[in-house]
Amino acid sequence: MKDLVVQERTRLQEDHSCPIPVQIVVNALLRDFVFKRLIPSLLASTDRNLEVHLLDYSATKAETSFSASSTCRVFEHARRTETAGYGENHNFLFEKRGTTSPFIILNPDTIVAKNAIDNLLLRKTLGGSQVAIVEGRQWPYEHPKEYDSVTHETPWATGAFLLLDGVFFETVRGFDERYFMYHEDVDLSWTAWQRGWKVLYEPLASCFHFSEGPYHRTDLPSLEEIQGKVNFIKLLEKFFGLSGLEYAHYVLLDMFEYEEVEFLFKKAGFKLNEQSIVSPELAFRLSACTDKTLNKKFNFLEMTRVPQIKVLGYNRFHDLRFEN
Amino acid sequence: MSRHKSIAGNINVISGARSLFAVISDLVSDGDDVEIFCHDDVFLPSDFLESVSTWVVEAERSWPSWGIAGNAGVPVFPMGLGAHEVIRFLADPHGGPTGCQETVPCQSIDGNLVVLNCKALRSKGFSLPNFSGFHLYDLVASLETLRCGLAVLASPALFCYHDSKGSQIGFEKAWRSSGFQEYLRDQLLNSEVMTVNGPVKIDRRGVYNDSMEAFDLPVTALLNAGKGRPQPTLEIVTRTTFQRLGLLERNCLSVDIANEVARVVVNHTIVTGYRAAPEEFCGRKVVVFETEQLDDRYELVLQTARRSRADFLWFVDDDDWVFPNRFEMVLSALAVSTEDALVCGGAAQFDENLIGHGDELEFGESSPIRMFESTDLLKSFSGHNYLPFSACLFPTKVLRDLPEDLVSRVTYYEDFATTLFVASSTRCWTRLLPWALTGISVRSDGTQSVSSDSRDEWNRSMAEFRPLFLEARSIGQIADVVSASTFRSPKERLLRDDFVINHLVSQRDEAIEKLEELAGHWTWRVTRPFRIFRGVRRLLRQKAGF
Numbered sequence: 001m002k003d004l005v006v007q008e009r010t011r012l013q014e015d016h017s018c019p020i021p022v023q024i025v026v027n028a029l030l031r032d033f034v035f036k037r038l039i040p041s042l043l044a045s046t047d048r049n050l051e052v053h054l055l056d057y058s059a060t061k062a063e064t065s066f067s068a069s070s071t072c073r074v075f076e077h078a079r080r081t082e083t084a085g086y087g088e089n090h091n092f093l094f095e096k097r098g099t100t101s102p103f104i105i106l107n108p109d110t111i112v113a114k115n116a117i118d119n120l121l122l123r124k125t126l127g128g129s130q131v132a133i134v135e136g137r138q139w140p141y142e143h144p145k146e147y148d149s150v151t152h153e154t155p156w157a158t159g160a161f162l163l164l165d166g167v168f169f170e171t172v173r174g175f176d177e178r179y180f181m182y183h184e185d186v187d188l189s190w191t192a193w194q195r196g197w198k199v200l201y202e203p204l205a206s207c208f209h210f211s212e213g214p215y216h217r218t219d220l221p222s223l224e225e226i227q228g229k230v231n232f233i234k235l236l237e238k239f240f241g242l243s244g245l246e247y248a249h250y251v252l253l254d255m256f257e258y259e260e261v262e263f264l265f266k267k268a269g270f271k272l273n274e275q276s277i278v279s280p281e282l283a284f285r286l287s288a289c290t291d292k293t294l295n296k297k298f299n300f301l302e303m304t305r306v307p308q309i310k311v312l313g314y315n316r317f318h319d320l321r322f323e324n
Numbered sequence: 325m326s327r328h329k330s331i332a333g334n335i336n337v338i339s340g341a342r343s344l345f346a347v348i349s350d351l352v353s354d355g356d357d358v359e360i361f362c363h364d365d366v367f368l369p370s371d372f373l374e375s376v377s378t379w380v381v382e383a384e385r386s387w388p389s390w391g392i393a394g395n396a397g398v399p400v401f402p403m404g405l406g407a408h409e410v411i412r413f414l415a416d417p418h419g420g421p422t423g424c425q426e427t428v429p430c431q432s433i434d435g436n437l438v439v440l441n442c443k444a445l446r447s448k449g450f451s452l453p454n455f456s457g458f459h460l461y462d463l464v465a466s467l468e469t470l471r472c473g474l475a476v477l478a479s480p481a482l483f484c485y486h487d488s489k490g491s492q493i494g495f496e497k498a499w500r501s502s503g504f505q506e507y508l509r510d511q512l513l514n515s516e517v518m519t520v521n522g523p524v525k526i527d528r529r530g531v532y533n534d535s536m537e538a539f540d541l542p543v544t545a546l547l548n549a550g551k552g553r554p555q556p557t558l559e560i561v562t563r564t565t566f567q568r569l570g571l572l573e574r575n576c577l578s579v580d581i582a583n584e585v586a587r588v589v590v591n592h593t594i595v596t597g598y599r600a601a602p603e604e605f606c607g608r609k610v611v612v613f614e615t616e617q618l619d620d621r622y623e624l625v626l627q628t629a630r631r632s633r634a635d636f637l638w639f640v641d642d643d644d645w646v647f648p649n650r651f652e653m654v655l656s657a658l659a660v661s662t663e664d665a666l667v668c669g670g671a672a673q674f675d676e677n678l679i680g681h682g683d684e685l686e687f688g689e690s691s692p693i694r695m696f697e698s699t700d701l702l703k704s705f706s707g708h709n710y711l712p713f714s715a716c717l718f719p720t721k722v723l724r725d726l727p728e729d730l731v732s733r734v735t736y737y738e739d740f741a742t743t744l745f746v747a748s749s750t751r752c753w754t755r756l757l758p759w760a761l762t763g764i765s766v767r768s769d770g771t772q773s774v775s776s777d778s779r780d781e782w783n784r785s786m787a788e789f790r791p792l793f794l795e796a797r798s799i800g801q802i803a804d805v806v807s808a809s810t811f812r813s814p815k816e817r818l819l820r821d822d823f824v825i826n827h828l829v830s831q832r833d834e835a836i837e838k839l840e841e842l843a844g845h846w847t848w849r850v851t852r853p854f855r856i857f858r859g860v861r862r863l864l865r866q867k868a869g870f
Contacts (some may be wrong), residue, residue, distance in 0.1 A: 035586050037581065037584060111581065140645070140674050203688070208578075208651055211649075212649065215672055217758075217759070218516075219517070220514055220515065265535045
């Protein structure tokens with residue numbers, strides 16, 4: 001195994017023929033940061049050549065390209081897209097690039113640690129064929145979800161720092177654009193598992209990502225919080241149909257008032273009425289279920305036959321790696 | 325008028341109004357440059373006009389962006405060791421003032437007395453919605469002032485007695501009205517705001533307000549208040565022994581990112597007693613202090629304070645880091661503080677499992693364990709430290725007064741001693757920022773004193789706290805209040821209850837023992853026949869109905 005790792009590292013270092021594309025969607029506020037901090041950190045994260053594809057959605061710019069260094073070229077793409085979501089923007093960049101080589105997706109408010117990209121590439125190779133996604137570790141708020149310490153398989157990969165297989169991405173037509181923001185990464189991961197691809201986690205590929213983590217302000221609802229509720233409904237409906245909607249309704253009603261749940265379903269494109277699956281009477285019947293009958297009713301494993309696709313509660317698609 | 329005969333000529337009585345929103349609007353649009361609005365049930369001090377005039381002149385100088393001011397309000401962040409969310413410079417049937425002695429920037433003020441900077445408000449297009457009634461006009465006026473880019477203040481110069489007969493029920497009904505909820509949903513990004521009369525919830529109904537007009541109330545209030553005020557200087561100081569270079573580099577990177585995000589340049593200095601330290605590290609100057617102590621961590625603090633020309637010092641150890649997210653607002657918080665105020669924020673503690681050592685550091689697992697809240701600062705006066713060193717921004721000139729005895733003898737707990745000293749030495753109220761300023765790394769790799777098994781050095785250091793109690797001006801009074809209050813951990817409360825119970829039991833046992841001793845004495849035994857006779861007589865009289 002050790003020999004294989006050394007061999008692969010050497011091969012990666014020697015293979016400069018194909019630059020690694022890096023896709024970053026940015027706005028005016030973070031533009032300076034991307035050029036001063038993020039791009040230089042990318043140069044230290046790999047020995048490979050890089051192509052950084054930037055989409056600044058806050059302004060219309062002419063298409064430009066320039067060399068940031070001898071090993072890194074930056075392409076700025078023009079598109080005024082305030083209403084386009086995360087997935088749509090990255091799909092746009094993918095199409096613009098026109099290649100299906102493995103590529104990186106990165107949040108603009110990150111800094112990549114040394115050797116991080118090389119470590120992602122190494123993990124993809126070591127994972128065998130059919131590795132669709134490799135997720136890098138975020139610091140300091142590392143996502144606490146499970147991953148297998150031997151195979152590095154994980155149920156889903158968060159979209160802040162990813163290595164994606166271009167062939168896979170093209171086959172599935174990229175991110176599902178029904179999600180404006182959040183949950184498109186879960187969707188993509190589940191799609192990968194359903195089609196026989198793998199999703200891996202590489203803890204040795206780190207990036208600095210100073211998000212709020214669990215300590216966000218409770219008086220200020222975030223886009224993530226709002227979108228999270230709506231997209232939870234959409235995700236469950238897409239993969240589990242009627243049962244998914246039932247489950248979403250049950251879970252959300254346990255947490256929020258009926259009027260808000262009704263509003264969320266409407267926003268997700270589903271109307272609550274007696275013909276639809278979600279009505280107060282059904283919710284009442286569901287609430288009378290014991291855990292046992294609930295598990296029997298919502299047996300997602302039975303529905304998908306993919307053990308990595310799991311729903312353990314509201315926006316909980318994984319077991320936790322460690323208890324706090 | 326009869327209560328204020330000396331200033332009756334300056335009072336214009338408005339009667340028959342159906343809407344205080346309209347009254348305020350008219351005052352702003354048609355009044356003089358500065359107008360004062362107050363309820364008819366306030367009692368103003370005899371020198372009120374002089375006091376206000378003096379304050380207005382001072383406000384123009386110190387708070388150039390002021391729009392309205394009152395005598396009670398919700399500060400932009402909690403203040404004082406008591407973490408007050410409402411500051412009162414008035415007395416009323418509900419209570420007295422909160423004791424702060426300085427003008428405070430606010431999110432909103434109470435409308436019993438309002439000073440209007442009509443000139444500034446007019447120039448910014450201030451207007452109030454066409455609401456009726458006598459509730460919430462003060463909150464709305466505050467919001468509209470902030471929307472104009474102006475500041476809302478509360479000042480002790482506006483002190484009065486308000487003989488309030490207002491109704492809490494009326495307030496509760498008013499903020500729940502659908503019209504007012506709709507107004508709040510449109511104006512603000514928040515789901516809840518604090519007012520002088522209590523919290524007001526905003527029913528967002530799952531809608532994210534992405535309108536460009538909506539604003540975050542506390543943040544906007546903070547930023548507006550700082551406009552035009554001089555920016556105090558801040559120096560971030562990292563103490564290191566140069567044993568953990570990978571972590572030190574991470575520390576420096578976090579400060580660089582913070583500077584980039586906030587678009588400022590805050591000085592960052594590395595200080596050490598390590599004689600073989602390099603002159604520079606990651607682009608920062610390394611200052612080597614000559615110390616004779618084996619453990620120089622406290623000496624570095626005092627020497628840095630003596631050397632620095634910055635107004636505030638922020639010590640972040642080499643294995644910790646600053647959060648760039650709120651950096652800009654940290655600087656804004658300093659801008660609205662006085663130069664000798666202690667400013668505390670939160671700190672998030674992480675359990676880290678790092679890979680690699682020394683220069684080359686690979687990041688391992690990192691999991692947030694807990695959040696240290698700035699509002700827990702008062703609990704530190706109970707004898708247990710509740711706030712990490714890196715969560716505090718210290719006024720440099722107060723730090724310079726650290727007792728030398730304390731610094732030379734205390735090693736561990738130097739952070740605790742410093743926080744207690746500054747918090748009880750400064751005249752100004754402590755500022756308590758409600759967000760995490762730093763991340764704190766906790767590891768089980770044996771390189772940290774905080775995770776060592778033996779507590780001997782900690783206990784020895786605590787024994788050296790005597791100079792602190794002798795020289796920190798008001799530490800005795802604060803500790804007195806804390807020990808008499810319920811600011812204790814559940815375990816401390818249980819221990820205290822246990823102590824009280826044990827004491828009562830021992831008193832009872834003592835009394836029983838005493839009684840038994842008396843009962844066994846011959847002087848008591850010899851009275852037995854007489855006691856029996858008395859008992860029988862009492863029984864017979866009861867039966868006979870006497």
